[in-house]
Amino acid sequence: MSKSIAGPEIERLIQLLARVPGLGPRSARRAALHLIKKKDQLFAPLTAAMAEAVDKVRVCSTCGNVDTSDPCTLCTDPRRDGTTIIVVEDVSDLWALERAGAMNARYHVLGGTLSPLDGIGPDDLNIKRLVGRVAEGGVSELILAVNATVEGQTTAHYITDQVAGMEVKVTRLAHGVPVGGELDYLDEGTLSAALKSRTSF
Amino acid sequence: MSKSIAGPEIERLIQLLARVPGLGPRSARRAALHLIKKKDQLFAPLTAAMAEAVDKVRVCSTCGNVDTSDPCTLCTDPRRDGTTIIVVEDVSDLWALERAGAMNARYHVLGGTLSPLDGIGPDDLNIKRLVGRVAEGGVSELILAVNATVEGQTTAHYITDQVAGMEVKVTRLAHGVPVGGELDYLDEGTLSAALKSRTSF
Numbered sequence: 354m355s356k357s358i359a360g361p362e363i364e365r366l367i368q369l370l371a372r373v374p375g376l377g378p379r380s381a382r383r384a385a386l387h388l389i390k391k392k393d394q395l396f397a398p399l400t401a402a403m404a405e406a407v408d409k410v411r412v413c414s415t416c417g418n419v420d421t422s423d424p425c426t427l428c429t430d431p432r433r434d435g436t437t438i439i440v441v442e443d444v445s446d447l448w449a450l451e452r453a454g455a456m457n458a459r460y461h462v463l464g465g466t467l468s469p470l471d472g473i474g475p476d477d478l479n480i481k482r483l484v485g486r487v488a489e490g491g492v493s494e495l496i497l498a499v500n501a502t503v504e505g506q507t508t509a510h511y512i513t514d515q516v517a518g519m520e521v522k523v524t525r526l527a528h529g530v531p532v533g534g535e536l537d538y539l540d541e542g543t544l545s546a547a548l549k550s551r552t553s554f
Numbered sequence: 555m556s557k558s559i560a561g562p563e564i565e566r567l568i569q570l571l572a573r574v575p576g577l578g579p580r581s582a583r584r585a586a587l588h589l590i591k592k593k594d595q596l597f598a599p600l601t602a603a604m605a606e607a608v609d610k611v612r613v614c615s616t617c618g619n620v621d622t623s624d625p626c627t628l629c630t631d632p633r634r635d636g637t638t639i640i641v642v643e644d645v646s647d648l649w650a651l652e653r654a655g656a657m658n659a660r661y662h663v664l665g666g667t668l669s670p671l672d673g674i675g676p677d678d679l680n681i682k683r684l685v686g687r688v689a690e691g692g693v694s695e696l697i698l699a700v701n702a703t704v705e706g707q708t709t710a711h712y713i714t715d716q717v718a719g720m721e722v723k724v725t726r727l728a729h730g731v732p733v734g735g736e737l738d739y740l741d742e743g744t745l746s747a748a749l750k751s752r753t754s755f
Contacts, residue, residue, distance in 0.1 A: 372600075375576060384575050385607075387574065388608075389611050399570040399604070400604040402566045406563045410564070419564070420561050421561030
C-alpha cells in the first residue's frame with residue numbers, strides 16, 4: 354500500500370505478517386483485519402503466546418531440535434529408546450515423524466544437507482555432534498531419515514562414512530518415500546510404513 | 555498434535571496461529587518453525603508489531619474504520635473531499651477501494667448487511683451514525699458501495715429510505731464486466747446489467 358490507509362502500527366503489522374509462510378500481501382491484510390476484529394479472542398492471546406515463545410525458544414544442544422528447554426523434551430524423555438537415533442534434515446521432518454508416531458526413538462536434526470554448490474559442507478551441519486553421540490556409546494542404530502533427494506543421499510553417505518567402524522547399524526527409510534518428495538508433506542501412513550520396513554544402508 | 559513434541563509455549567503458538575485466516579493446522583506448524591528460525595529477522599519484530607498494534611487499535615467513532623487513532627486517518631485527512639461518503643460493508647472493502655485509489659472521498663463502514671434471517675437488524679449496523687453524518691450537513695453524495703448480493707441491496711434500499719428528504723444524492727457502484735474479465739466466466743446477472751448500462755464507444 355503506497356498511501357497510508359490505517360495507522361503506521363497496522364501497516365507495519367501487515368508488512369510483517371506478509372512475510373509469514375502461508376500468507377502473502379493480500380492474505381496478510383485479511384489476517385490483520387481478522388486479528389483486529391477478534392482482538393480479545395485471538396489477537397491478544399496470540400500476541401501473548403508469541404511473546405512467551407520468542408523469549409523461551411531454544412535449540413537443543415544435544416539433538417538440534419527446537420524447544421523451550423535445552424536439552425529438549427524428546428532428549429530428556431525417559432520413556433524414549435535412546436539406542437536408536439533418527440537423523441533428519443530439519444525440525445519440520447522431526448515433527449512430521451512424531452505426528453506419524455511410528456517410533457519412540459530419539460532424534461538428531463542436521464539443519465540441512467551437504468550441498469557443495471551452495472557452499473554447505475560438513476561443518477555447516479550438525480554432524481560432528483551426531484558422531485559424538487554415537488562415539489559416546491549406547492547407540493545401536495542410526496536411522497537416516499533424510500529426504501530422497503541427491504543432497505539427502507549424499508549426506509547419508511557422508512554420515513555412514515563418519516560412523517564406519519563404530520558399533521552402530523545404519524539404516525535408511527524404506528522406499529515408499531516418493532523420489533524427490535519431502536517428508537513434511539507425506540501422510541502418516543506412508544511415514545509409518547517407511548519406518549517399519551527400513552533397510553540396511 | 556496429541557503428544558507434546560515441543561514445549562507447551564510452542565504448542566500454544568501453533569494452535570493460535572492455526573486460527574489466523576490463511577493458515578491451517580499444517581501451515582501453522584510451518585509458520586511457527588519459520589518464525590523460530592528467523593527469530594531476530596521476523597519473530598521478534600512481528601511480536602513487537604503485534605504488541606504495539608493490539609494496544610493501539612481503535613474503531614473510528616465517526617466512520618467505523620479501524621485505525622490507531624479515533625477519529626481515523628481518513629476522517630481527519632484535510633485533503634479528502636468530505637462532501638462524498640462511500641458506504642461499505644466492511645473495513646476490507648474500504649481497504650480494497652483505497653488500493654484502487656479511484657476516489658479521494660470519506661468512508662462509512664456499516665459492519666455488515668441487514669439479514670433478518672440471521673437476526674441482524676438496522677441497530678446492529680453502523681447506520682444511525684451514517685444518517686447522523688448526513689443530517690449534520692455538508693454531505694452531497696452517498697455512494698453505496700455494498701456488495702451486489704440480496705443482503706447488500708436490501709441494506710442499500712434501507713439506507714436510501716433513511717436519508718430520503720435530506721439534501722443528498724444517493725448513488726451505487728456500476729454493475730458490469732470486470733476489467734480483464736472474460737464474458738464466458740461471468741454470471742447472467744452481471745452480463746444483463748452490463749448490457750443494460752452499455753455506454754457509447
